[in-house]
Amino acid sequence: MAERVITLGWVEVALLLVMMVAVVALSGWLRLGLGRSFALGAARSVVQLTTVGFVIGWVFRQQSGFIVLGGLTMMCLVAGYTAARRSGERIAGLTGVLTGVVALVSIVAVTYLALAVLRLREWDPRYLIPLGGMLIGNAMNSATLAVERLGAELRGHAVDVETLLMLGASPRRAAEDARKTAIRAAVSPTLNTMMTVGIVTLPGMMTGQLLGGSAPIQAAMYQLLILFGIAFCALTAAVMAVYAVAPRFFTPAWQLKRELVAPKK
Amino acid sequence: MNELERAMERENMERENPDAAIELRGVFRQDARGRRLLDGVTLTILRGAFTTLAGPSGAGKTTLLRLINRLDEADGGSISVLGRALDQWDVGALRQRVALVAQEPSLLGMTVRENLILPFRLRGGLPPQMQERMEAAMEEAELEPEILNQHSAVLSVGQKQRAALARALIGEPEVLLLDEPTAGQDPRTAERMMKRLHRLTLEKGLTVLMVSHRLEHLRQNGGRLAVLIGGRLHGEGDAAEMLARPPSLEAGEFLESGSG
Numbered sequence: 338m339a340e341r342v343i344t345l346g347w348v349e350v351a352l353l354l355v356m357m358v359a360v361v362a363l364s365g366w367l368r369l370g371l372g373r374s375f376a377l378g379a380a381r382s383v384v385q386l387t388t389v390g391f392v393i394g395w396v397f398r399q400q401s402g403f404i405v406l407g408g409l410t411m412m413c414l415v416a417g418y419t420a421a422r423r424s425g426e427r428i429a430g431l432t433g434v435l436t437g438v439v440a441l442v443s444i445v446a447v448t449y450l451a452l453a454v455l456r457l458r459e460w461d462p463r464y465l466i467p468l469g470g471m472l473i474g475n476a477m478n479s480a481t482l483a484v485e486r487l488g489a490e491l492r493g494h495a496v497d498v499e500t501l502l503m504l505g506a507s508p509r510r511a512a513e514d515a516r517k518t519a520i521r522a523a524v525s526p527t528l529n530t531m532m533t534v535g536i537v538t539l540p541g542m543m544t545g546q547l548l549g550g551s552a553p554i555q556a557a558m559y560q561l562l563i564l565f566g567i568a569f570c571a572l573t574a575a576v577m578a579v580y581a582v583a584p585r586f587f588t589p590a591w592q593l594k595r596e597l598v599a600p601k602k
Numbered sequence: 603m604n605e606l607e608r609a610m611e612r613e614n615m616e617r618e619n620p621d622a623a624i625e626l627r628g629v630f631r632q633d634a635r636g637r638r639l640l641d642g643v644t645l646t647i648l649r650g651a652f653t654t655l656a657g658p659s660g661a662g663k664t665t666l667l668r669l670i671n672r673l674d675e676a677d678g679g680s681i682s683v684l685g686r687a688l689d690q691w692d693v694g695a696l697r698q699r700v701a702l703v704a705q706e707p708s709l710l711g712m713t714v715r716e717n718l719i720l721p722f723r724l725r726g727g728l729p730p731q732m733q734e735r736m737e738a739a740m741e742e743a744e745l746e747p748e749i750l751n752q753h754s755a756v757l758s759v760g761q762k763q764r765a766a767l768a769r770a771l772i773g774e775p776e777v778l779l780l781d782e783p784t785a786g787q788d789p790r791t792a793e794r795m796m797k798r799l800h801r802l803t804l805e806k807g808l809t810v811l812m813v814s815h816r817l818e819h820l821r822q823n824g825g826r827l828a829v830l831i832g833g834r835l836h837g838e839g840d841a842a843e844m845l846a847r848p849p850s851l852e853a854g855e856f857l858e859s860g861s862g
Contacts, residue, residue, distance in 0.1 A: 500704070503701075505725070506724045591672075
């Protein structure tokens with residue numbers, strides 16, 4: 338059996354688009370109202386992914402530490418902004434806090450994985466960019482979920498929280514249950530993935546590696562590296578986000594900020 | 603009024619009244635839309651007295667209690683409690699010595715026993731004779747001993763209110779702020795609760811400030827009465843005297859409708 342990796346070209350991409358044409362046609366025929374969205378989605382996928390492919394290709398050729406560092410920094414900034422916006426909470430300085438959380442968590446994880454596990458000797462973008470992107474993205478998702486759930490918990494249990502304050506509890510103590518629930522909710526998707534990985538689905542990265550010609554056991558071990566890195570980032574990002582944000586729901590005089598826990602419209 | 607008289611009056615107002623448990627001076631509070639909830643309330647609550655704060659709904663009674671416990675911040679004026687301005691207090695200590703029982707019975711989702719222990723857990727440890735203290739507080743709050751191990755979710759509204767009262771009493775506060783504690787009670791239980799609370803002020807020197815729209819208990823137990831209407835204070839004084847000679851027309855109308 339010859340080891341042969343099939344390379345994809347523009348002809349193949351055009352053939353792939355046939356599948357999307359079928360999707361658009363089917364949803365038009367059934368009047369699902371999805372045809373336009375699928376067409377736009379397909380176009381965006383092609384443009385975004387090929388652009389990223391070219392950009393990453395250029396970055397790989399440069400082999401420059403500055404470009405790697407710049408890329409990762411930019412990812413952290415976008416991730417912090419996105420997490421703050423998607424959490425739906427209107428807390429002053431939230432973007433800054435979440436950017437800091439995402440950056441700190443992924444710096445620790447990437448440093449450990451790059452220096453101790455992969456033992457990279459130089460700023461190799463081929464490892465650092467995908468790894469950083471994966472970890473930053475997951476830290477971002479986890480921080481978003483954590484802050485979103487924290488707000489929902491404090492809103493839903495405002496009476497209980499205020500009762501604790503009334504009995505002389507500090508905000509830290511009064512928000513304890515909300516913090517724990519928020520952290521659990523933020524990491525539960527990651528935990529679910531870890532429990533079923535390889536049984537129900539093959540993760541996207543491992544599938545990609547297998548298609549790209551890697552040995553299956555290698556692909557599996559790289560997937561472990563990613564999974565454990567993600568688990569580390571998800572939990573630490575959730576914990577840090579929740580501990581940093583929870584006090585902002587209270588005034589220095591141990592009062593629940595009513596405008597932040599008023600029911601959302 | 604000349605400059606000197608004004609200065610003297612200011613000084614008079616600023617001097618601490620040793621008989622006062624709570625002093626409010628020109629307290630303002632508005633809601634998010636700028637509506638005035640409290641409009642310059644000046645009121646002294648005497649130590650060891652049972653004061654009923656009465657007024658129609660929307661008068662600002664609950665708002666006033668929350669300000670004293672510092673759950674909300676006043677937008678103007680000053681409040682001092684037990685001889686100290688609110689911002690001079692450690693908030694946790696203030697709320698332990700000045701206990702508030704909210705109208706919406708706010709037991710946490712656990713058993714009555716756990717709710718009663720909660721104030722001590724928050725302070726970092728159970729005192730000796732916990733069982734005795736628990737029994738005493740339950741008796742003072744007219745709470746049936748058999749519900750001690752029941753989950754708060756299965757209690758009636760009245761039982762929840764009394765359990766919340768017991769939870770406030772168990773910490774032995776110096777001032778007790780009560781928001782309509784008898785609203786969910788049958789008349790006989792309400793009467794017994796009021797008797798007990800009045801006795802606590804006499805026997806233990808507890809200061810009680812109770813928001814209520816019911817005024818029947820005043821005839822039996824007396825005490826002091828403050829009337830709040832539309833965010834303004836309409837007099838404070840001995841309850842019997844206030845009922846006999848209302849300090850304002852509106853207060854008279856309200857007291858007539860409320861105490862009958």
